[in-house]
Amino acid sequence: MVSTTDGSLRDRLEATFWERHANPWSAGTRILVYPVFMYAIYRRDAKLFAATLAFIAVNPVLFSRPERTDNYLSRIVLAEREWLDEGRGTMGLDYPNVLNVLNIPVTFYAFASAIRRKPVGTVLGTLGVMVLKLWWTDAIVKKTGVTGSGPGDADSDDSVGQ
Template sequence: MTIEQKIASFFQMDDETWARHANPLSVWTRTTTLLLLIFAFWSRVWLGMWSLVPIAIAIIWTWINPRLFKKPKSTDNWASMGVLGERVWLNRTEIPIPKHHRLVPNILSSLSGIGALCVIWGVFSLEIWPTLFGAVVVYLSKLWFLDRMVWLYQDMKDATPEYNSWLYDTDRE
């Protein structure tokens, strides 16, 4: 099981949850998660033990966000296809992906991890610059990763009937 599959399993991402997460509102509001976590953990300076409240809220937000929105009327957009590509990426051990899609997502995930370490160090030591630097690295690498997932999905959508069924636009039907 890949690390991405373990994360998806931890967040209990079933087909219905993935369909809801493909809503662009879910994708774009999920980008607030890192900032909420940074603020929540930094709030220990101002709130002391009460910082556990914003920390809990941020963690709950991370779990609830993919479930919060309705299934989109269309997945024919960048944000939705990024999520669909993530599903394809998660399934790469079952249905192999083209060679040109294998390296860059791993590099981007590693960069995101390095950025996350900088954020953790910055928040732990209450240093703004490593926190900001790390957050920028995380956001840039994650958005680039999503862009690669769009490309991956476009290349793989015809690999299986299931992948193809994920792309729809009820307004055009």
């Protein structure tokens, strides 16, 4: 658990962000919101587009801190936090960050297809973005070795914030 007396306000807010984002509902819905976002663009649905953007913005803090983080969706968030805390960044020509670099043109392709209302390109581009992102998150889970914690773990209260 994060102490409210230690560290700066920014550190406490950042810890709260990551703790709440480690909720599997946060990670899972964040993955699933991308196709909805692309659909909103494809359909030119301003309300759905705005609602999707709002959801993306509040998603990491929308859900409560999970009681356990020994599930895959929580582990990808914890691994991302550890990865970034170690200064490894998200872009680069090294593996797995090259996957995010490759995702740039795929994202542009998906957006261009949705804007042009090309259904096959929109679907393929959206799937490509999701595959590359999930491949990156899976790789950082493996590289960091993050396992999360469950109710039977001795340090389960502290491991969400790590």
